[in-house]
Amino acid sequence: MAASGPLFQTETLGPGVVLHHRRTKAFKTITARVTLRTDLDERAAARAMIPRLLSRGTRRLPSIAALQIELDRLYGSTLGGEARKIGEQHVIQFRSDWVLDRIAGTKLTRAMAELQAELLHDPAPWTESIFEHERKVLLDEARAVFDDKSRYARQRLIDEMCRWEPFARPSIGRIAEIEALTLDDVRAAHADLIARAPVDVFLVGNLTFKQAYAYARRLGLHENRKPRRLKRPPRVGASKVRTITEKQPLNQAKLEMGFRSTIRLWSRRYAAMVMANALFGGTAIGRLFKEVREKKSLCYAVSSVIERSKGLVLVQAGIDPANYRLARRTILAELKAMQEGDVPLDSLEQARSMVLSGLRSMRDSPAALIEFALERTVNRIEPELEALEAALEAVTPRQVAAAARTIELDTVFLLTSNGEGGEA
Amino acid sequence: MKTEVLHDPTLGEKVHRAVLPSGLTAYVVRKPEFTRSYATLGTRFGSVDTCLGRDRKGTPIPDGTAHFLEHKMFETPDGDAFDRFAALGASANAYTSFAQTQYLFGTSTHYEQNLRELFDLAFELHVTPENVEKEKGIIGQEIAMYDDDPDWRLYFGALQALYSRNPARIDILGTPDSLAPIDVDLLHAVHRNYYHPRNMVLAAVSPEPVSTTLAVAEEKLRGRKFGPAPADRPPPPKEGRRAAVRAFELRLSVTRPRLLLACKDTPPGRRGRAMLRREIATAIVLDCLFGNSGSIYLEFYEAGLIDESFYASATADASFAFAMLGGETDEPDRLRKAFETSLRRARREGIDKDAFERVRNKELGGYARAFNSPQSIASMLTANYMRKTTIADYRELLLKVTHADVNQRAREIFDPVGRAYGLVLPR
Numbered sequence: 068m069a070a071s072g073p074l075f076q077t078e079t080l081g082p083g084v085v086l087h088h089r090r091t092k093a094f095k096t097i098t099a100r101v102t103l104r105t106d107l108d109e110r111a112a113a114r115a116m117i118p119r120l121l122s123r124g125t126r127r128l129p130s131i132a133a134l135q136i137e138l139d140r141l142y143g144s145t146l147g148g149e150a151r152k153i154g155e156q157h158v159i160q161f162r163s164d165w166v167l168d169r170i171a172g173t174k175l176t177r178a179m180a181e182l183q184a185e186l187l188h189d190p191a192p193w194t195e196s197i198f199e200h201e202r203k204v205l206l207d208e209a210r211a212v213f214d215d216k217s218r219y220a221r222q223r224l225i226d227e228m229c230r231w232e233p234f235a236r237p238s239i240g241r242i243a244e245i246e247a248l249t250l251d252d253v254r255a256a257h258a259d260l261i262a263r264a265p266v267d268v269f270l271v272g273n274l275t276f277k278q279a280y281a282y283a284r285r286l287g288l289h290e291n292r293k294p295r296r297l298k299r300p301p302r303v304g305a306s307k308v309r310t311i312t313e314k315q316p317l318n319q320a321k322l323e324m325g326f327r328s329t330i331r332l333w334s335r336r337y338a339a340m341v342m343a344n345a346l347f348g349g350t351a352i353g354r355l356f357k358e359v360r361e362k363k364s365l366c367y368a369v370s371s372v373i374e375r376s377k378g379l380v381l382v383q384a385g386i387d388p389a390n391y392r393l394a395r396r397t398i399l400a401e402l403k404a405m406q407e408g409d410v411p412l413d414s415l416e417q418a419r420s421m422v423l424s425g426l427r428s429m430r431d432s433p434a435a436l437i438e439f440a441l442e443r444t445v446n447r448i449e450p451e452l453e454a455l456e457a458a459l460e461a462v463t464p465r466q467v468a469a470a471a472r473t474i475e476l477d478t479v480f481l482l483t484s485n486g487e488g489g490e491a
Numbered sequence: 492m493k494t495e496v497l498h499d500p501t502l503g504e505k506v507h508r509a510v511l512p513s514g515l516t517a518y519v520v521r522k523p524e525f526t527r528s529y530a531t532l533g534t535r536f537g538s539v540d541t542c543l544g545r546d547r548k549g550t551p552i553p554d555g556t557a558h559f560l561e562h563k564m565f566e567t568p569d570g571d572a573f574d575r576f577a578a579l580g581a582s583a584n585a586y587t588s589f590a591q592t593q594y595l596f597g598t599s600t601h602y603e604q605n606l607r608e609l610f611d612l613a614f615e616l617h618v619t620p621e622n623v624e625k626e627k628g629i630i631g632q633e634i635a636m637y638d639d640d641p642d643w644r645l646y647f648g649a650l651q652a653l654y655s656r657n658p659a660r661i662d663i664l665g666t667p668d669s670l671a672p673i674d675v676d677l678l679h680a681v682h683r684n685y686y687h688p689r690n691m692v693l694a695a696v697s698p699e700p701v702s703t704t705l706a707v708a709e710e711k712l713r714g715r716k717f718g719p720a721p722a723d724r725p726p727p728p729k730e731g732r733r734a735a736v737r738a739f740e741l742r743l744s745v746t747r748p749r750l751l752l753a754c755k756d757t758p759p760g761r762r763g764r765a766m767l768r769r770e771i772a773t774a775i776v777l778d779c780l781f782g783n784s785g786s787i788y789l790e791f792y793e794a795g796l797i798d799e800s801f802y803a804s805a806t807a808d809a810s811f812a813f814a815m816l817g818g819e820t821d822e823p824d825r826l827r828k829a830f831e832t833s834l835r836r837a838r839r840e841g842i843d844k845d846a847f848e849r850v851r852n853k854e855l856g857g858y859a860r861a862f863n864s865p866q867s868i869a870s871m872l873t874a875n876y877m878r879k880t881t882i883a884d885y886r887e888l889l890l891k892v893t894h895a896d897v898n899q900r901a902r903e904i905f906d907p908v909g910r911a912y913g914l915v916l917p918r
Contacts, residue, residue, distance in 0.1 A: 093524040095502065095859040131792070135784035139849045143856030166859045170501060204798045207747065211800065211819060214745040216639050315744045316918060319635035351573040351582075361571065364628035367636055385636045417577040420600070424580030427599035428527035432864065 074450050075269070075440050076276060080283055083265040083294025087440055088279040090272070091430075097176060097272030098164045098433035101183060101286065102441060103264035104297060107157040107233045111150065112205070112240025112248055113256035114159055118148025119201040120193050120253065121186050129191040141178055142171045146186070152238040153445045154376025155300040159260060161186070164433070167273055176274060180285035187261065188287055198250040206245045209237065220321035220482040221383065227311050228325040228478035232303060234377055265294045267444055271433040299446055300377050302329065305475035314485035320388040323480040324398060326380040328373075328473040333448050337375075338458035339470035344373045345418040346467060347405060348382055352417055354401040355382070363397060365390050376446055380474050388484040395479065405471040410464035423459055426452065492709065497883045504862055506872065506882045507701045513712035514689035514720065518872040519701045522865065528602040528697035529865035530704070532613045533593040533873050535721075536685035539658040539810070543684050545719050552681060555630075555665015558587040559673055560681055562626055564594065566617045572608070581605040583612070587663055590724075590808045591877060597865070602699050603707060610711035613691070616682045618675050627670055634664050641743050645913045648739055649753035649815060652911035655735035656728040659811040688712055689720035692876040696865035727810045732757065734911040742918045749800075750826050751817035755909030756805070758812050762879040768888045770807055770878075772900040773814070774854065775892065777803045779846040780837055780901075781816060786846065787833045796826045805904075808877075814904050823914055834905040841898035854889055 075087040105114065124134040138144050144165035151158050161183060165175040212218050222237065229235040239245070268283040283289070305327040330340040348355035348371030355369045369384040386394045429435040429452070440450040494509040507519045537557050543549040564585065565572040576583040581598035594613050598605050637643040647662050654660040695704045734755050756773070759766040780787045781803035791797045801818035820826045861867040875882055 091524070093522075094863045096863055132784060132789050135789075136849065139784050139853045143853035143860070164860075166856050170859050171856070200793075200795060203795065207798055207819065207821075210746050214641060214747065214819075216744075317744060318638040319632065350577065352571070352577045356573075357571070360629060361625075364625045365632075367629050367633035385632060387632065387635070413578075417574055420580040421577040421582060424599045425582065428597065431525045431527045 074436065074452050078280065081289030082292045084283070084289040084292065085267050085444075086279060086283040087267060087269045087444075088276055089270070089436060090274065090276070092273050093431065094272055094433060095170060096164045096166050097270065097274055098437065099179070099183070099282070100160055100162050100269040100437050100441070102158050102160045102267045103260050104445065105157045105260065105264050105295070106297060107152050107155045107236055109244065110252070110256050111157050111236055111238065112244040113252040114157060114260060115150035115205060115239040116201060116248065116253045117159055117257050117260065118150065118161070119205060120197065121148060121190050123193075123197055123201070124191040125182075125185040126189045126191055127185060137182070141175055142166050144175060144179055146179070146182060150238045152234070153442055155233045156297055156445050157238065158445070159264075176278060176282060177285075180282040184286050193250060193253070195250060198253065202245065202248055205239055206242065209239055209242050209245055216317065216319075216321055216482060217383065217385070220323045220480060221381065223311070223313065223482070224323035224325050224381065224478060224480040227309065227480060232300070234300065261288070262291075263293055263295050265297065267441065269437045269440060271436055299333075302378065303327065305477040308476050308479065310479040310481070312481045312483060314483055316487040317482070317484045319385050320391060320481060320483040322384045322386055322391060322394055323482075324382040324395070324476065325478040325480070326382070326474045327477050328378045328380055328475070330470060330473050331378040332375040332442065332446050336466070336470055338455065339462050339466040340373060340473075341422060341459060342415065342418060342462045343405065343467045343470040343474070344371055344380065345422050346410065346414060347371050347380075347402060347471070349373075350418060350421055352414070352421065354405070355384075355398060358401055359384060359394060359397050363393070365394050365397070375442065391481060391483065399476070402471065402474060405468060406474070408465070408468045410467045412464055415462070415464055415467060419459060419462070423456060426456060426459070492705070497881055499883065499886065502859055502862055508881070509705055511688070511705070511709050511712065513709075513715070513717070514687075515691055515693060515708060515712060516876055517693040517705060517708050518695070518876070519704045520696045520868055520872075521698065521701050522696055523698045525696070525698055525865060526599045527597055527865055528599070528605075528695070528699060529595070529597045529869055530606055530609055530693065530695040530697070531593050531595040531869045531873060532609050532691065532693050533591050534613070534686050534691045535590065535877065536592050536690070537588050537590040538661050538663040539589050539727075539808070540685065540724070541658050541661070543680055545684075546722050546725060548725055552677065553665060553673055554661045554669040555663070556673060556677070556681055557592050558663050558665065559626065559630060559670060560678055561585050561587045561592050562630065563618050563623065563678060564612055564616060566622055567611075567615070568617055572612050575608050576605060579605050579608065581608075583609075589659055589663070589806070591873075593873070595869070602697055603703055606695070606704065606707045607711060610708070613686060614711075614715070616679060618678050620675055623673065623675055623678070627667070627673075630664065630670060631667050634667060637664065639744070641741075641745050641749055641915045644741055644743065645749060645751040645817070645915055646815065648741060649751050649911055649913045650813070652736040652739055652913065653734050653753050653755040653813060653909070654730065654811070656730045657811050658727060659813070683718060685721055687717050687720045692873055694869040694872040696868045724810060732906060733908045736911055738912045738914070740914045740916060742916050745915060745917050747819045747821065748823045748917070749817065749819050749915040750823040751815060751913040752830050753911045753913065754814040754816070754904050755911070756807070756812035756814060756904045758810050759807060760809060762809050764880055764884055764888065766807070766809070766878055767880045767884055768892060768896070769900065770805075771854070771885075771889055772892050772896045773805045773807070773904065775847060775850050775897050776842060776901045776904060777805055777814065778850045778853070779842045779897070782850065784846075784849075786843065787837070790833065791826070791829060794829070796820055796822060796829055827912055838902050838905050842894070842901055844894055847894050847897055851889060851892070855886070858885060858889070
């Protein structure tokens with residue numbers, strides 16, 4: 068077992084700039100993540116362009132090739148950025164890792180801090196032609212969602228279900244927003260991000276707090292900042308159930324069911340909700356896998372996930388188009404059974420054992436540790452892994468049923484076949 | 492029991508390799524700094540094995556049998572194997588590829604019991620006519636899911652274009668028709684034939700002592716009766732360097748075209764160090780030309796022909812080897828011409844010397860990084876077993892691969908007669 072104590076040691080470097088450091092000798096690499104956060108708003112597309120344009124290099128390494136060649140030379144270090152959303156916050160994040168100085172025989176940590184700082188403050192000049200190229204790439208990325216039917220169905224569900232909420236906006240913005248972007252919009256978003264976004268710097272690996280602190284300072288983000296205060300998403304209740312159907316020439320239908328719950332990451336009953344989801348469709352021992360797949364043979368893939376910041380439970384099943392009604396009915400019946408108290412203790416123990424084991428093994432993955440802490444930082448709570456483990460240990464079947472009773476169906480989205488099959 | 496220890500002093504890693512009395516090969520790495528244990532049990536039986544028999548040349552078996560059997564191994568007399576692992580805090584899974592089927596679990600509690608469950612999972616088959624029929628429905632939906640996946644369709648379409656006879660052309664899942672005749676007797680016969688300890692490998696990475704793993708592996712197979720072990724795969728039906736079909740086209744529900752270039756490589760033939768050396772050289776070729784800093788990748792990207800959906804991968808077993816390159820594009824015709832021009836140049840002029848040196852450095856970093864996760868350690872070890880190499884060979888051969896090797900590889904992989912293009916267009 069890992070030693071107890073806080074998961075990350077934190078230190079504020081300046082207004083809105085926090086270092087999160089975890090020292091561990093388990094890895095051959097050091098993993099860093101730098102995040103800059105804002106509200107998820109109509110400028111999402113402009114911000115999503117920033118990591119794209121930064122991948123074009125720095126003044127010192129002024130092309131994709133120059134930047135990538137430098138990373139190869141640094142023993143295959145990685146450095147890349149992207150836009151994502153956590154609840155209703157927009158996160159621009161840069162991920163990097165590099166092998167330990169001891170293995171490389173050279174001072175990579177310092178070189179990587181300098182490279183990350185260059186990327187943030189001193190990018191290669193952004194020309195109109197580079198901007199247009201990267202905008203097209205972003206647009207293609209947004210359009211490509213249509214081609215991945217699972218992703219498309221999920222995006223359409225969220226689109227319909229959360230149509231009055233900021234959460235509906237994709238992390239790279241809407242297609243129309245990307246189409247309307249100008250280079251000035253991106254420059255303004257970049258300046259705003261550097262000056263006003265709360266910044267978190269995560270470092271995991273075999274480096275001392277002093278070294279981590281030096282890394283974070285080298286990024287040059289801790290001076291002259293006026294960070295905004297960001298909010299957690301407000302609570303939204305379930306509306307009258309709406310069903311939306313869309314047809315395409317497909318072999319398999321994707322059934323998406325969106326539920327709302329009052330329980331969120333910071334709720335007292337969060338641990339019970341985690342167990343309710345594990346028993347519903349979050350694991351291969353859940354009811355959906357057992358009933359919809361194994362007993363009724365209706366599908367290969369079926370699962371539920373919780374969107375912790377928003378309080379959503381999202382179910383997806385890949386089914387034969389003819390089985391839509393039966394699949395929908397079966398999924399709702401399984402939820403109802405749980406709500407009515409059908410939560411056998413032995414199933415709960417199995418699921419608990421699995422969830423706890425998964426949670427413990429997060430300590431073996433730098434990325435998972437950082438995700439855990441980041442999601443909690445965004446929602447303004449402490450990343451307390453051991454407290455969560457203790458809360459999960461204590462969940463009873465009655466609490467699971469009570470958590471399940473907070474889950475209410477809101478929207479159903481069915482992507483189904485138009486009867487023409489998958490081939491022309 | 493024969494045990495040897497392989498040591499990498501720079502990384503500070505030790506691998507224990509043992510051949511157990513049953514004939515099972517076991518690799519064990521102790522990682523006290525990790526919380527999680529991870530173990531895989533794999534058999535040299537995959538979609539390319541098309542017949543029963545000790546020589547793998549007897550009665551033909553339906554396409555998709557290896558994958559079907561993988562699904563059915565999860566049946567136990569009292570329910571689903573997932574539940575048994577879950578009760579012990581583990582998550583279990585399995586997958587089937589061309590040349591192997593693998594069962595695995597990861598856990599941070601009850602390692603020893605989970606390891607026992609893993610042996611039961613791979614060695615105890617409980618099938619009934621009812622649950623075999625039911626599985627056809629589930630796998631039918633798995634097939635339907637992949638039928639709507641443009642990348643999967645292109646990939647297997649490309650293999651069918653490259654090969655006319657080599658079993659690498661068979662879809663791992665099979666088809667609803669090929670699966671129809673599968674029954675209880677067939678599954679038992681296949682299981683008896685191929686799930687033989689001499690045909691299998693255990694790879695375990697755990698904070699627990701090495702002796703714990705070896706003791707369980709020994710005990711679980713003690714006293715079990717096995718027939719004769721299957722031999723190595725026979726050479727596949729002969730076919731030339733030429734791609735069977737030069738181009739094919741699919742129309743699917745997508746918004747953007749996708750182009751895939753499939754390259755039929757010369758099969759390595761024999762397993763062992765020479766095969767690994769070839770794999771390393773192949774990886775360097777692809778990275779130098781198509782990696783993040785690859786010259787052709789950057790040229791195509793700047794020209795707006797490709798985006799980040801582009802990928803380049805190489806797959807090799809003793810009897811087949813191929814590379815796949817492609818992604819989404821607005822201009823498949825221009826991209827195809829650009830492939831032809833750039834690959835002709837790469838074959839003629841070879842790989843840039845600086846790029847070669849640089850990418851080799853990067854591979855060394857990648858090798859160190861692989862020791863970060865129990866999964867990647869286990870898959871490295873299993874690959875070594877399948878290839879008949881050791882973990883120590885990698886670093887040594889990486890440093891031995893020459894610029895000339897790499898240029899030779901580029902000429903072979905990109906031989907124009909072995910190329911096939913697959914195209915997906917919006918309907």
